[in-house]
């Protein structure tokens with residue numbers, strides 16, 4: 001008899017941010033139970049837990065109260081801040097605290113928003129995939145601490161039954177953005193639009209926020225679904241008695 005899959009109860013950490021809010025809305029739209037954990041309060045349509053991820057007990061208490069089975073962790077300081085101590089505290093120690101709280105509360109799944117910048121050191125990157133190793137020297141403290149957090153999340157896979165995955169979006173655009181368009185507008189206001197650096201032929205990846213949010217839902221859904229078997233053509237040839 002086919003078993004009914006257990007429905008998750010979601011907590012979006014950083015759920016009042018740009019991406020986090022889109023994830024909350026998509027979960028609501030498909031009828032899931034979701035809460036938001038954040039240092040700022042902006043919305044009142046889902047259960048909200050006010051707290052800082054660097055405070056493990058605050059995260060653990062929210063997880064227990066909400067009965068969360070799947071965490072989607074999108075919290076981070078803005079990449080443009082020049083504050084290495086804050087990046088380390090929130091991205092590395094905060095993520096460590098979330099993992100510890102998740103294991104303690106027997107959460108089943110953790111989806112982490114990393115960044116495409118974790119493999120960028122200023123050199124062009126073309127046609128690569130996730131097998132590309134981290135650079136020896138990271139671009140900056142933001143990307144270094146995102147990379148360290150990503151390692152913590154992936155190493156936690158299997159700990160206390162926790163299943164983990166990290167996604168690496170490139171630039172994100174769309175409604176609710178407070179960083180990218182604000183930065184462009186500031187450049188416009190400062191009259192910096194008549195300057196060109198280089199040949200104007202650099203390429204950069206951008207993804208619509210709704211698609212990045214959807215990727216997080218799909219990653220959560222697939223975490224406890226075994227991947228389909230590979231096509232027969234990709235299976236290693238098994239030795240048969242006639243090969244001997």
Ligand code: NAD
Pocket residue numbers: 013014015016017018019020037038039040051052053054073074075076077078090094113114115116146168169170171172173178179
């Ligand atoms: P955002 O600033 O809009 O959202 C982040 C949220 O995290 C905010 O609501 C903030 O209050 C919360 N937060 C920050 N520190 C916290 C703390 N200590 N405890 C609890 N909550 C805290 O940023 P965003 O653009 O939505 O980015 C979301 C995630 O996506 C981040 O992890 C970021 O590194 C990653 N990312 C963003 C982009 C982009 O272009 N925006 C690109 C790649 C990766």
